[in-house]
Structures are given as C-alpha cells and as structure tokens.
Amino acid sequence: MFTHIFCNRLKCxxxxxxxxxxxxxxxxxxxxxxxxxxxxxxxxxxxxxxKIAVVDNAEYQKAEHLKTALNEAATGKSKxxxxxxAAREEAEQLLEQDKVAAYLFVEGGRxxxxxxxxxxxxxxxxxxxxxxxxxxxxxNSILKNKPRDPQQLLNSIGDRxxxxxxxxxxxxxxxxxxxxFYSLIAMACFYGGFLGMREITDIEANISPLAARIxxxxxxxxxxxxxxxxxxxxxxxxEMFILLLFLRxxxxxxxxxxxxxxxxxxxxxxxxxxxFGAFISALVKKSEGIKIAILxxxxxxxxxxxxxxxxEMKYIxxxxxxxxxxxxxxxxxxxxxxxxxxxxxxxxYLLNIGILGFFIVFFxxxxxxxxxxxxxxxx
Amino acid sequence: MQVFKLCLRVLKKNIPSLLIYVVIFLxxxxxxxxxxxxxxxxALFSPSKSNIAFLSAEETPLVRGLKEExxxxxxxxxxxxxxxxxxxxxxxxxxxxxxRVPEGFSERFMNGEQVQLEKTIVPDSFxxxxxxxxxxxxxxxxxxxxxxxxxxxxxxLVQYLKSDLSADTPVELKTNGVKAADHVYTxxxxxxxxxxMLAVLILGTSALxxxxxxxxxxxxxxxxxxxxxxxxxxxxxxxLVFTGLTWxxxxxxxxxxxxxxxVNINAVFxxxxxxxxxxxxxxxxxxxxxxxxxxxxxxxxxxxxxxxLAFISGVFVPAELLGSSVLKVASFTPTYWYVAANNRIxxxxxxxxxxxxxxxxxxxxxAGFALAFIAIALVxxxxxxxx
Numbered sequence: 001m002f003t004h005i006f007c008n009r010l011k012c013x014x015x016x017x018x019x020x021x022x023x024x025x026x027x028x029x030x031x032x033x034x035x036x037x038x039x040x041x042x043x044x045x046x047x048x049x050x051k052i053a054v055v056d057n058a059e060y061q062k063a064e065h066l067k068t069a070l071n072e073a074a075t076g077k078s079k080x081x082x083x084x085x086a087a088r089e090e091a092e093q094l095l096e097q098d099k100v101a102a103y104l105f106v107e108g109g110r111x112x113x114x115x116x117x118x119x120x121x122x123x124x125x126x127x128x129x130x131x132x133x134x135x136x137x138x139x140n141s142i143l144k145n146k147p148r149d150p151q152q153l154l155n156s157i158g159d160r161x162x163x164x165x166x167x168x169x170x171x172x173x174x175x176x177x178x179x180x181f182y183s184l185i186a187m188a189c190f191y192g193g194f195l196g197m198r199e200i201t202d203i204e205a206n207i208s209p210l211a212a213r214i215x216x217x218x219x220x221x222x223x224x225x226x227x228x229x230x231x232x233x234x235x236x237x238x239e240m241f242i243l244l245l246f247l248r249x250x251x252x253x254x255x256x257x258x259x260x261x262x263x264x265x266x267x268x269x270x271x272x273x274x275x276f277g278a279f280i281s282a283l284v285k286k287s288e289g290i291k292i293a294i295l296x297x298x299x300x301x302x303x304x305x306x307x308x309x310x311x312e313m314k315y316i317x318x319x320x321x322x323x324x325x326x327x328x329x330x331x332x333x334x335x336x337x338x339x340x341x342x343x344x345x346x347x348x349y350l351l352n353i354g355i356l357g358f359f360i361v362f363f364x365x366x367x368x369x370x371x372x373x374x375x376x377x378x379x
Numbered sequence: 380m381q382v383f384k385l386c387l388r389v390l391k392k393n394i395p396s397l398l399i400y401v402v403i404f405l406x407x408x409x410x411x412x413x414x415x416x417x418x419x420x421x422a423l424f425s426p427s428k429s430n431i432a433f434l435s436a437e438e439t440p441l442v443r444g445l446k447e448e449x450x451x452x453x454x455x456x457x458x459x460x461x462x463x464x465x466x467x468x469x470x471x472x473x474x475x476x477x478x479r480v481p482e483g484f485s486e487r488f489m490n491g492e493q494v495q496l497e498k499t500i501v502p503d504s505f506x507x508x509x510x511x512x513x514x515x516x517x518x519x520x521x522x523x524x525x526x527x528x529x530x531x532x533x534x535x536l537v538q539y540l541k542s543d544l545s546a547d548t549p550v551e552l553k554t555n556g557v558k559a560a561d562h563v564y565t566x567x568x569x570x571x572x573x574x575x576m577l578a579v580l581i582l583g584t585s586a587l588x589x590x591x592x593x594x595x596x597x598x599x600x601x602x603x604x605x606x607x608x609x610x611x612x613x614x615x616x617x618x619l620v621f622t623g624l625t626w627x628x629x630x631x632x633x634x635x636x637x638x639x640x641x642v643n644i645n646a647v648f649x650x651x652x653x654x655x656x657x658x659x660x661x662x663x664x665x666x667x668x669x670x671x672x673x674x675x676x677x678x679x680x681x682x683x684x685x686x687x688l689a690f691i692s693g694v695f696v697p698a699e700l701l702g703s704s705v706l707k708v709a710s711f712t713p714t715y716w717y718v719a720a721n722n723r724i725x726x727x728x729x730x731x732x733x734x735x736x737x738x739x740x741x742x743x744x745x746a747g748f749a750l751a752f753i754a755i756a757l758v759x760x761x762x763x764x765x766x
Contacts (some may be wrong), residue, residue, distance in 0.1 A: 008727065018675045027681055033690035036705050095553060097733055114551040116728055126548055127509070131516050133546035138520040141539055145529035156523055163518040164478070164511055165495045293399075315472035343466060 001219060002227045009231035012254045019194055024239040026248055027188035034184060036252045038177050049074075050121045053094050055105035056085040063106050069132050072158075101125065163273045177242065180337035181336060186333035188243055189269030190299040193277025195232040197226065197291060202282035202366070205376050207288075215376070221370070232274060240270050256341035261349070265340065268356050269333045275363035276329070282370040302330030332356050380611055386587055387618030393586050396548030397579060403630055404575030408568055419599050432458045432468065439485035441521070446538030447694070448517050448544060449478075453510060475501040476510055476670065478573040488518070491525055517544065540587065548625055551726060566725035568633050569649050573688040574716045576657060580664040584618055589677070607764075611757070618661050626657040626763045648724045648735075650741055657718040659745045661711075662752030663755060669756045669763065683712065688714040698722065713748035716741040 054060060054070065061067075074083040086094060091103035099229045101121040104113050111129050117124045135157060145154055158378045201207050205215040214224055230245065244266055247253040253260065277295055284291050305328050309315030314334075318325045325331050336352035343349065385393055391699045435442050446455075456474050458464060468474050479497040487494045496514065497700065500507050521542055524536050528742070591597065591614075630650055634641055641649075671677055689695055691705050692715035698706065709715040720741035 018679070021679050026679070026682065030686065033687055037690040037696040037701060039702065092553070095589035096729060098723075110549075113550065114553055116553050117726055120475070126511050126550060129433075130547040131512070133548060134516060134544050135520060136524075137546045138523050138539070141543060142523060142527050145528050148529065153523065153527055156526055158513065158521050161493075161522070162513050162515060163494075163496055164498045167497045167499055254491045307734065312472075318471045319473070341469075342470060344464065352673075355690075 001134035002230075004230050005219070005224060006092065009183060009228040011232060011237065013198075013235050015055065016198075019198065021084070022047055022194055023188070023191050023236060024242060027184060027191065027243050030187075031181065031184055031243070031247055034180050035181040035264065038180060042105060049079050050265065051084070051100045052125055053084040053086045053091040053100045053103035054090050055091050055103060057088070059109070063109070063111070065136060066106065066132065068362075075129065077265070080124075099343040100365055103277035104129065110131040111175075116231040131362065132256065145255060146178070148333075148368065177313050178341060179307050179314065179334065179352050181247060181251075182337040183303055183306050183330065183334040185240075185243065185267060185337065186294075186304045186330045187299060187308060188240060189266070189333060190330060192236040192270050193280065193295045193299065194292075195236050195296060196229075196274040196277025198277075199232055199274075200278050200371065201288065202228065205280070212376075222368075225371070229274070229278075233271070234276060236270050237267065240266050255337070255343065258340050262337070264334045265333070265353065268353055268360070269334075271360050272329055272333070272356050274364070275360050278367045279363040282367045295353065302328050306331035306334045326355060329356060329359050334361075363375060380613060381579050382605070383617050385527075386614060389590050390583060390650060393583060400582060401575075401628065404571075404578060406628070407576055408571040409636060410634075415519035428454045429475045429476060429507070430454050430456050431478060431511065432456050432465070432474045433478050433480075433727070434458070434460050435723035436478065436482040437485060439538050440489065441485040442480055444533075444540060445480075445514070445517055449513060450509065450541070452513055455727040469499065469501055472501060476507055478510075478514070488521070489531070489533065489536075491522075515733055530556055542629070553754075554650065562640065564637055565633065565640060565646065565649055568723055569653055570694050570718050571654055572629055573656065573692070573717050574685050576625060576629055576653075577660045577688070578656075578681055578685045579690050580622055580660045580682065581667050582677060583621055583625070584661070584664035585668040585671050585681070586674075586679045587618070587621075588665075589593040589671065589674060592672075601764070603668060611760075614696050615665065618665055619658075621655050624663040625711065625734050626654060629653075634648050644730055645724055647725070648738060649721065651718065652720045652724060652738070655742045655745045655749075656713065659713045659717075659749035659752070662749040662756070664758070666756040669760045688712055689702075691715075693718045693722075701755070713745045714745045715728045716748075720745075 019345075047111055053250050070081065070083060073079065074081040084091075084094065084100065086103070088105065091100070091105070092114075094100045095103050095116055098116075102113055102125045103114040104111050104125070106112070111133070113122075113126055113129060114126075139153065142153060157212065201289065202211050202213060203210040203221065217224075241263075244255075244262070248255060276298075280295055280298070284294060305313055305317050305324065311369070314325075314331070317328075329352065332352045332355055336356070339348040339352065429452070431449070433446055433449070433455050435446075454475070456468070458474065458477075459467050465477055469477065477499040479499075481494075481497065484494055484496070498511075517540060520540055521536060522533055524539060591600075630653060640646075661685075667680055671680055691701070692698070692709040692712055693701055693706075694714065698715075698718060701709070703760050706715070720738050723741070727738075
C-alpha cells in the first residue's frame with residue numbers, strides 16, 4: 001500500500017507546476033538575482049580614479065607642497081585622482097554637472113573643498129586633504145624642533161606605512177553577503193510548507209473532495225498520510241539539493257569546509273518547513289487562501305527578521321530582542337548555516353539545530369493530535 | 380462606456396487582495412527607506428561613530444594617545460579578551476572592529492622598529508576603512524617625529540600629534556538651500572516604488588484581463604456592435620485610471636511621512652518621474668496581462684518580473700555597487716532609467732537645462748518603453764483573439 005500511495009503521490013506532486021515553481025524555481029531565480037546584485041560587493045569593486053577639479057589661481061600656485069602632493073596622487077597606473085585644472089566658475093560648473101565629485105581651492109593658505117553631496121568619493125577626497133594637512137602640520141613642527149636630517153624627512157613623508165594588519169578571528173572571513181544566501185536557503189526550506197500544507201489539504205476530509213475520497217478508502221489515515229508525506233519530503237529534499245548544488249557549483253557560494261553538516265542542516269530545515277506547513281494547515285480552519293497568506297506571511301516575516309531583505313535587521317533583533325532570534329525558525333536556520341561557516345567550534349551550530357529539532361517535534365506532534373481520529377459521518 | 384465601467388467593477392472586487400499588497404509594499408518601502416536614511420547619514424561631515432573593541436596588552440602614553448584620537452570616530456565597547464566572546468561580538472555586530480595592541484608595541488615603535496597592530500573586522504564596511512586611515516595617519520605622523528627628533532618622550536610625542544591631527548579641511552556644500560542628505564529618504568522611497576508599484580499594477584491588471592480572456596466571453600464580445608478599437612480604448616483607459624489611482628496613493632504616502640523634505644523643486648521632478656514610470660508600468664502590466672494564461676501563474680510572473688527588474692537596476696542594491704555588465708543588461712529595462720533619473724534628481728542642486736537634460740532623456744526613454752510595451756501587447760492581444 002505504501003509504495004502505491006507513495007508512487008502516485010510523487011507523480012501527482014511533480015505535475016503540480018505551481019508548487020514546483022514556488023518551492024524550487026523561485027528560490028533559484030532569487031539566488032540568481034542576489035548573485036547579480038551582490039557579487040560585485042563580494043569581490044570588491046575595481047577602484048576607479050576619482051574625478052576632481054582644482055581651482056588654478058595664484059593662491060594655488062603658491063601652495064607648492066599641495067601641488068606636488070596632488071600631482072603625485074594623480075599620476076601613475078592606479079592613481080587616486082583624475083585632476084582637472086580650472087578657473088573657479090569652470091570648476092563650479094563641472095561640479096554642477098556631476099563631471100567631478102568635488103573641487104578644491106586654496107584660501108588663506110589652506111585647501112578647502114566644495115562638494116554637492118556627501119558620498120564615499122567625497123569622503124576619500126576629504127581624507128586625503130585632511131591627511132595632507134595633518135602631515136604638513138607635523139612636518140612644520142618637526143622642522144621647528146631641529147630635525148636630524150631634513151632631507152630624510154621629506155623622503156619619509158612619501159613612505160606611508162600600513163600599521164594595521166588584519167588577523168582573521170576564525171578560519172573564515174565574516175562575510176555578510178553569505179547571510180543573504182543562507183537566509184535564502186532558509187526561506188526555500190520554509191517554502192516547503194506549501195507541500196506540507198497540501199498534504200493536509202489532501203487528507204482532511206472537510207477540506208477537499210480528494211481527501212474525502214481518500215478517507216473512505218480502507219487505509220489507515222495515518223498510514224495514508226505518512227506515505228504521501230514521504231513523497232513530499234522526498235521531492236522537497238531533492239529540490240533543496242538542487243538549490244544547494246546550484247549555489248555551490250554555479251554561483252560558487254562558500255559553505256565552508258563542513259559540507260556534511262551543510263547537508264544535515266538542509267535536511268533539518270526542509271523537515272521544519274514541511275512540518276510547519278502541515279501544522280499551519282491543520283491548525284487554521286479557514287480557506288486555503290488564508291492558510292497560504294499565513295504561511296507566506298510567516299515565512300516572509302521570519303526571513304525579514306533574519307536579514308534576507310535588510311541585513312542589519314538580524315543584528316537589531318539579536319541586540320534588542322534576543323529571544324525573538326531564538327524562536328524565529330528562519331533565523332535559527334540562517335544562523336546554523338552561518339555558524340557552520342564562521343565558528344571554529346560547533347556549540348552555536350548544535351544549539352541552533354537542537355532548537356530546530358524541537359520545532360520539528362512540536363509541529364509534528366501538534367499536527368498529529370489535530371488530525372488523528374477525525375471522522376465524518378457526513379460532509 | 381460599458382467596458383470601462385465593467386473594468387472598474389472587476390477591479391473594485393479585487394481591492395481587498397490588492398490592498399494587502401499595497402500595505403505590505405508600503406510598509407517595506409517605508410522601513411527600507413528609513414533604514415537607509417539612517418545608514419547614509421552624512422558620513423563626510425559628521426562621521427557616525429562605529430563601535431570598536433580596543434584590546435591593549437600594555438598601557439603607555441602612546442597607546443593612550445592613539446585611543447584618544449580614535450575616540451573621535453569610534454565608541455569603545457568593553458569586551459573580555461576571549462576568542463569565543465570576540466567571535467560572538469563580531470557575529471552579532473556588537474562591534475565592527477577589534478583592534479589589538481601587542482605587548483611591547485610602544486617601546487619598539489619608539490625605537491623605530493617595524494611594528495604592526497592587529498585588527499579583526501566585519502568586512503565591507505566603510506567605517507572600518509575610515510578607522511584604518513585614522514590609525515595609519517596617527518602612526519605615520521608619529522614615525523616622522525621618532526625618526527627626526529632625538530630623545531623624544533612618548534608624552535611629548537602625543538602632545539605634538541594631538542595638535543597636528545586637529546587640522547581639518549573645511550567643506551562647502553553647494554546646494555540650493557536644501558541639504559542634499561534630505562533627499563536620501565525620498566530617493567529611496569521612490570526607488571522602491573519601482574518594485575512596489577509595478578507589482579501592484581501587474582497583479583491588478585492581470586486579474587482584470589484574465590476575466591476578459593475567458594473564451595466564451597470573448598466570443599460573445601466579438602459579435603457585439605462595439606468595435607474592437609473602442610473596446611481596447613476603454614479597456615486601456617480603465618487600466619490608466621487604475622494606474623493613476625495606485626500611483627496617487629503611493630505618492631501621497633510619501634508626502635504624509637516626509638512632508639517637510641518634499642516642499643522643493645526636486646520633489647516635483649520625483650513625482651513627475653514616478654508618473655512617467657507609472658505609465659510605463661501600466662504598459663508592462665498590460666503586456667503581462669495579455670500573456671498570462673491562468674490565475675495561479677500571476678503571482679509567479681509578477682514576483683519574478685518585479686524582483687528581477689528591481690535587483691538588476693539598482694532598486695535594492697545601489698547601482699554604483701552593481702557590476703558594469705549587469706548594468707549594461709539593466710539599461711535595456713525601464714526600471715534602470717527610472718532609478719537613474721531618481722538618483723540624478725536627488726543630486727540636483729540647480730535647475731538649468733544642462734543639469735536637467737539627463738533627467739528628461741531618462742523620462743523620454745521610459746515613455747518610449749511604455750509605447751513599445753503597449754504596441755507589443757496590442758499585437759499579442761490581436762493574435763490571441765484570432766486563435
């Protein structure tokens with residue numbers, strides 16, 4: 001009997017294009033969109049020289065050192081600035097038309113900056129000028145204090161050293177782009193709820209005619225339910241593995257070195273999603289539209305809180321309402337993936353998986369107690 | 380005007396389900412726009428302080444001076460020096476930067492040796508790069524003193540540096556009275572409109588058009604004395620009215636939440652641009668409505684289309700951060716031009732022809748897209764009727 005129900009159910013579900021779309025095609029498409037939008041951030045941008053203008057007047061000509069510093073920054077292969085010399089009005093016009101990010105002028109012996117808006121490029125120009133002035137101040141005060149070797153001093157200015165070296169806290173770089181992909185997997189796991197929901201729809205006699213027919217057949221309800229649920233589980237797991245393989249080998253998302261655990265997490269997530277859908281469907285005694293709305297709304301809220309749309313949200317939640325982070329299954333799943341990737345130790349991962357396991361048991365038990373022994377004399 | 384009236388009645392019936400989408404999208408747009416406004420707040424003129432952990436193995440005047448200097452741009456968070464606690468702090472973004480001063484740093488530095496500090500960071504944040512710059516500047520200046528001045532004590536070095544590093548470049552902001560930052564919220568809100576408005580329009584229009592695509596109904600309509608031209612005109616008029624209402628509702632919301640920043644000429648251009656885009660979106664939804672075959676495929680098509688367009692044309696992720704090849708593809712979509720025009724409008728400080736010209740051409744391109752979509756939709760619709 002099991003094989004019969006299982007096989008037919010499998011065919012039945014695979015022909016449901018809508019379900020397949022939402023549980024597999026949609027997450028894959030979203031992953032592609034994420035990839036298109038975020039891959040550049042991940043790889044770091046190719047630095048482009050910043051276009052700036054300099055007001056070329058008598059005061060600028062007098063500021064010899066500034067001139068040298070600017071020209072040095074505006075030459076070479078990986079130059080920082082693209083320099084345009086212009087008269088005041090001209091510079092103003094260039095800024096107006098967004099041809100330059102900023103223009104600088106010398107007034108009272110000090111460089112000043114004019115910008116139209118504050119942005120990263122403008123900040124870099126300002127940092128450069130700040131640094132120039134601060135170094136100039138140091139040089140002046142050193143020259144006043146009888147330096148050892150003034151010639152050597154000028155050479156040292158050009159030799160800027162990097163004093164900070166990055167040491168990784170763990171084996172992996174904390175990469176925030178990954179959170180997007182992890183919460184995407186978590187969302188895909190919870191979209192498995194559609195399948196779980198369908199299973200209930202097709203087994204509860206008061207919801208669909210198909211279920212009414214199944215209920216009059218001489219098969220134990222639990223047996224029928226478990227057989228068809230297994231088909232859903234199989235399909236959803238297959239879909240999730242396709243998604244994982246797609247992420248790993250086509251989009252090259254890094255899952256860290258613990259691939260076995262990634263698979264375990266995905267299976268846990270998939271089961272949570274399916275049982276969540278079944279639970280909602282059994283619990284809510286309203287139309288299918290409302291059930292779908294609750295499922296999608298719940299998943300989306302969960303994904304939002306775990307940072308799928310807006311990364312900072314995750315941290316806002318964990319800092320202000322830590323409890324919410326632990327009862328949000330989507331967040332638990334995202335965290336489980338991320339802690340696998342990020343932490344050397346497994347304690348956080350195990351905690352996440354443990355709570356998820358509790359959720360699965362809870363959803364399944366509730367579903368079981370709601371649907372068991374429900375019989376109808378007439379519908 | 381029977382067709383027109385009927386269309387409005389069909390749409391009216393769909394109001395509850397559409398309203399859910401409008402509310403959700405508005406909520407998301409508002410949250411996102413607000414969040415980005417906070418994030419973008421004037422990094423240049425008042426850099427927002429980032430949270431850092433400063434772990435020092437020694438307590439010397441030089442280290443104290445460095446810490447004081449960093450205090451100008453960062454808040455210090457006390458953390459236990461324990462690997463797991465530090466990992467947690469970075470993981471949950473309690474701090475975005477952990478700076479570690481190794482034992483004997485000051486002494487070796489004063490002797491002119493090559494020494495380095497260690498940092499562990501959350502990558503990709505601009506404030507981190509800013510901190511790096513600050514630290515490098517401090518220590519590079521310090522090195523000049525160490526190399527040149529004999530018998531320099533740490534205390535006097537710190538004193539020198541303190542006065543040197545107070546030098547700051549004055550910045551003039553060239554705008555027409557309104558600070559450029561004030562447009563950040565409006566800019567984001569209108570950018571998100573490209574996603575939310577398009578989604579609502581596609582859902583509503585498709586639901587409407589599906590009603591008319593019933594074959595029996597179509598055959599009945601075909602033998603009515605109403606010419607197909609008039610039918611289509613009324614139909615499209617209904618879609619335009621629907622578009623107009625949706626657009627109006629969404630723009631009004633922006634005004635409600637952000638009124639004080641919208642009393643300027645930039646706002647007029649934002650609104651005008653969004654109207655042009657709304658017409659274009661109506662064209663897209665007309666086309667989609669002509670192509671969908673079943674009710675269940677509407678949300679699928681709608682989601683893929685709106686999210687896809689939004690992601691590649693810089694609605695969710697700022698266009699400057701997208702790859703150039705992605706942007707090239709995106710420039711074949713109206714959303715790209717809409718977002719481009721919005722970003723340009725946000726940066727407008729004066730309103731002469733030269734600065735407005737790119738905005739106008741972006742609007743024209745959107746209008747061109749609108750015409751193209753409508754034309755294709757009409758051709759497809761005709762083909763579908765003849766089948």
